[in-house]
Amino acid sequence: MAFDYKKEYKEFYLPKNKPEIIEIPSMNFIAVRGQGDPNEPDGEYKASIGLLYGIAFTLKMSPKGDYKIDGYFDYKVPPLEGFWWMDGMEGIDYGRKETFRWISVIRLPDFIQRKDFEWAVMEATQKKKADYSKVEFFNYTEGLSVQCMHIGPYDDEPQTIRLMDEYARENGYHVDITEERFHHEIYLSDVRRCNPQNLKTVIRHPLKAI
Secondary structure: EEOOOHOOOOOHHHHOOOOOEEEEEEEEEEEEEEEOOOOOOOOOOHHHHHHHHHHHHHOOOHHOOOOOOOOOOOOOOOOEEEEEEEOOOOOOOOOHHHHHHHEEEEEOOOOOOOHHHHHHHHHHHHHHOOOOOOOEEEEEEOOOEEEEEEEEEHHHHHHHHHHHHHHHHHHOEEEEEOOOOOOEEEOOOOOOOHHHHOOOOEEEEEEEEO
16 A cells, blocks of 8 residues: 555644644655746646646656666655745735745655656656756755644635644744745645635644744
8 A cells, every 4th residue: 555644644744723833854845936826827836736746756656667766665645735935024915925935845755865856857857848947856844833734715824823823822932934934834635626615734834932
């Protein structure tokens, strides 16, 4: 049976719908950076998702070809994630989506090294006849964070974020979003098939002791 990151690491992907504090280890990702409204039908964000999955599935399906990855085991591609910010302000203003800046990512299994990622970019470029030059190997150490499962539309996230902020303060921390530590979302629902009221999104913010 394929290794399922959501089931094996429930503490990272399936938190309860109430805030909790957690230490997040360093992880490697496939990443694409961009800016603008993620809801634009032909926008940069939609294009980034196609690029991410192109590389993710090239790596997953590598055993069917000649390239061999050391330590490979069968796995399910982890969920889509995103780091979000807006220049010149703390937090996120959901009414100004056109000014969003983001890094769209998919987690890489630990056995995948940079050389394997570089092979996948070349392989996907040749086989799919597409430009993967925007895709990068991205390491991120999130560290101490507050997280919560948000259930409902993305535009309702501020309600959950307020609960997270309050919980952090009650426990002696404040949210520490900087140019290197981001508002983080993990998407557990397929927005194309799910009622907006039922969307499940993990929201995670970095913390610093008061």
